[in-house]
Amino acid sequence: MKLKAVLLISALNAVAITAAQAAPQRSVDARSFDVAGVKxxxxxxxxxxxxxxxFHVGKxxxxxxxxxxxxxxxxxMPMNFSYEKDGVRLVVHFEPRLPVDxxxxxxxxxxxxEMPWTPANKDAMGQAVLAKYGKQSNFPNNLNLEWCEKPSTNPGMGCSTDMKQAVLKYSGVSIQLHDPAWMHARIEYMDRSNSRKPSF
Known part of the structure; x- marks a missing residue:
């Protein structure tokens, strides 16, 4: 009887794990997210x-x-700004806007x-990111949470397979929101600006 119970529990656990692995990844446009109010x-x-x-502070x-x-x-011009108080730090990076404005x-x-590392801060951050942004795109991976439009079918890979999409990443006590579209636009602009017609 005990053996049947153990086998039944093992089978249910295997089904639960398979279902979790087969669960569709959550597609979300990270450009809709803000970090500390900044998008x-x-x-x-x-x-x-x-x-x-x-942060309830002055400009x-x-x-x-x-x-x-x-x-x-x-x-x-300044290509970044920052705010820091009591170990909490926000850094915002900029690219040139294209088309030019x-x-x-x-x-x-x-x-x-990012916040200072403590176990309590890590737990608080983990709860806060899920409450604010919802289930991660690379679920059930819960070590490094990532949100994006096109998550990898392998949760361990997260959103790193497509380097052109916006991605929100959370790990420990830090959050990073990155949209590479603006960097790619700058690179393309510079390539066009440096193109020349051969005249030899």
Whole structure:
């Protein structure tokens, strides 16, 4: 009798594991997500205002990065900003906006958020990301959670098989939202700008 019970439990566990592995991956456009109020596609002022609002601070508390050359407008401007307090850190990276918009020359391409490492912070972050963003695209993988439009059929691979889509990644006490479309647009623009007609 005990043997039958053990075999039944083993069979049910195998079915549950197979069902979890066969569960369809969740497709979601990570561009619809925000991290600390900031979304990819926002311009500099919009992103800075969103971050200040999220942290309940003034715009002056958002620190602009060093001005570097924007290769599209050929002018110097900060290509990132950050906010940090009590070990909590937000860094927002920008790419040149294309098509060119002189009023809004930069666009958010990447957002990084992290807290100090403690077991309690890790647990709190894990609960908070699921509450905010829903089930991860690479479910049932629960070590490194990823959200994207085209997840790999192998949950262990997450969303890394397509380098052109926006991806939200969570691990430990950090979140990263990255949209490579803006970087690819800059590279294509620079390639076109550097194309020449042979004249030898």
């Amino acid at each position: 990819t596609g926002m311009d500099y002022d919009e992103a800075a205002a969103a971050a200040a609002k999220n 002056n508390d958002i620190k602009a990065g060093y001005a570097t050359n924007n290769p599209v407008t050929n002018t110097k 002189k009023q809004h020359p930069l666009v958010v391409s990447q957002v990084l958020y």
